[in-house]
Amino acid sequence: MQLKPIFLSLLFLLLSFQSATAQTYEKKIDSLILTGFGNTNEPGGAFLATKKGKVIYRKAFGKANLELDVNMTPDNVFQIGSMTKQFTAVAILMLEQQGKLNVNDPVSKYIKDYPSGDKITIHHLLTHTSGIKDFTKMKALSGIAQKEMKPEMMVDFFKNEPVDFAPGEKFEYNNSGYVVLGYIIELVSGQTYEDFIKKNIFEKAGMSHSYYATDRLLIPKRAYGYHQKEYGFVNKTVISFSVPFSSGSLMSTVDDMLKWQQALNQNMLLNAAETKKAFQKYKLNNGEEFTYGYGWHLKDINGTPDREHGGSVFGFKSMGVYIPSEDIYVIGFSNCDCHSPTEITRNIAKIVLQSGKK
Template identity: 30%
Template sequence: MKRLLSSFAALALVAQPLAAVAQVLTAQEEKAIDEAVTKTLARTGVPSVSIAVVRGGELVMTRAWGRASDTLPVARPDIPYQIASNSKQFLAALLLLLADEGKLSLDDTVAKWLPEVSGADHMSVRQLLSHTSGLQDYWPQDYAFAAMATPTTPEAIIDRWAKKPLDYDPGSRWQYSNTGYVVAGRIAEKAGGAPLAQLLDERLFHPLGIHPLFIDDTNGPAFPKGYARAALGPVRQVTPPARGWLYAAGELSMTAADLARWDIARLDRRILPARDWAEQETPVRLSDGTSNGYGLGVSVRQVDGRKTIDHGGESIGFLSQNTVWPDDRAALVVLTNAGFSDATSVLTEAIGAVILPRAVQANTGESARTDDARAELAALAAGRFNPAHFTDDARSYFTPQTLTDYRRSLTALGACTGFAPKNKPRLRGGFVNRNFTVTCGKRSLTVITYAERGDKGRWEQLLVSPD
């Protein structure tokens, strides 16, 4: 991937003026944020957190806590973290600008640009951006599956996943699809006549004075390392995917301050025409007239009576959350170098409680196959692993070291009770996602699963993290 910035030193330059506006937060508020982050890092084992706070339409705080890597023992706010799927809103914005220039229409069929894609003649660019295209997600797992050890290209991802039969008719359902964004990224390059990195830099990043990098260029010693846990085992540094796997599905690394400056542009309706911001923030409706609140690269919903525009991001060893409250002219960026725990959502809620009148609340739901998931977790805790119950990718994930970490860490907690669903089943990447809450001894845990369809579908993922 092409680096978006030729000199890493430029990242430090944008962080220098921030202290001048830090007084907007009171000493008590800064203390409350510090306590929330410190407590969350201690509870979860997350190595580091970098945040940016926008209040009154201005950047009022950037700060980092913890350890960015073994070679960067002190996390700093001027270091870029991988934001993964938070990148999707930038691609959607770029395509809106290309549409303004008459270089394409969001209602173009995909066949106009990439006729080889399955269902391309009755699938629109807009449906790619709103996750309603029907294209199967190539990466629903929360770990790097075996193929990701080998470099890839957008064309290879399209050949393997975007030419499969559609999961549903375009526009009839919503299903998160990284594949759709890879296809959209290639369309942007064809319509814009330049590589994706150049298009993003010229039309979005340079005008804003922000300096993101491509993820593949931030896996060296000068950048944070990603970390993971197998169940409640030791926190270990992860091996990132080979080059090319994120591309337009989640290609960017940036500082929390840079992402916050993008949020301020959203609040001020700058860089894009106001109509484009509004279009991005308009939930797309399915053919039956319903909507889950997803627009073009962002979710739009009411949380605790407050309009919220947000998105999360996950790459191997990194989680991020970006939240904008437009009516309050406030925003919050939370970046971590851990692919486990609930730190991003907990800190969004806790810091939201500081900078807004009321905290942000999370939604939960119900799911199925609870008994099967409970039995599988009990087997892993007892040191038993039945390969027949798991897919090839899951079998490669559960190495002897991973199984040992599961057994030792779960056994140490004591008996597990109270296994309960957290969400309704949802289809993604050809698998069914179900999440559960379980209490083991005095610890509350989250179990995140993906399984093949059907009552006895094999498990593609069964990950455990602190709740």
């Protein structure tokens, strides 16, 4: 009969240990984030860390709107910039799974007049090895930045620029390639990129707070974007989201991005064979391997392989890290391009990874 008090004591100790562990996590991660997001009267950010699907950290810092003096919450919606490329890559693989295209198809199969389109493949576009000119590096960009551009107009904007290198010769991060991919998604599916992503990814994964970016429509819990000048903060530069298009025009929340990661893990959107294509390293023409799959950088955290990608668009920065072996996912968003969540997010992943190995 003496077992009951002993059992209760052990249970109490276990719960106390778990609580202490959670508090240690929280203190470590708090101190890490506060180095960059410590001012409560500035634009801020939201961070989420999970392990094996369980949320171990979820907090927001600073202001979602400076003019209205609104505090940031973990529910706020951010522009995610180049993390959009993950969705574009998966959309392409979904179309391949449906038999509507092949990643080894030449671009000319879909865009007849694309210069050297018979030599550039969808695979080259996905892996940033196409050599086509990155439109973000073109001086003429300012002339179209606020114009409403159809995907075909965007492709026409850069397609006749001299190439930087032959397809497959080197890896060089390239936004233009992902704009071409978005146009191909529209041509093959018969849907707009926005509708395709919404119906085939957001709705299937239950991402009810994710959107194709807009400055016109009302977005509940939108975080407003800012730049920092010498004299203080200003509202973000206005651009037409039809310009970054499928290379950087989506919006989401930290919780929805977790749903995205879980949908990929559970093969909810792609079968295992197609999913594998996104997360394997590929080789250049000379046989040299590079550290990018389809829409993700494939690197490591303290020697443990991870999948990661960041984003930067006027007024916002984002970063996501996933460690497959430990099922650790960390996502960080900022609503000022003066505060980068990149290293903080990677360092949070290190803390969670190290704690699991003790």
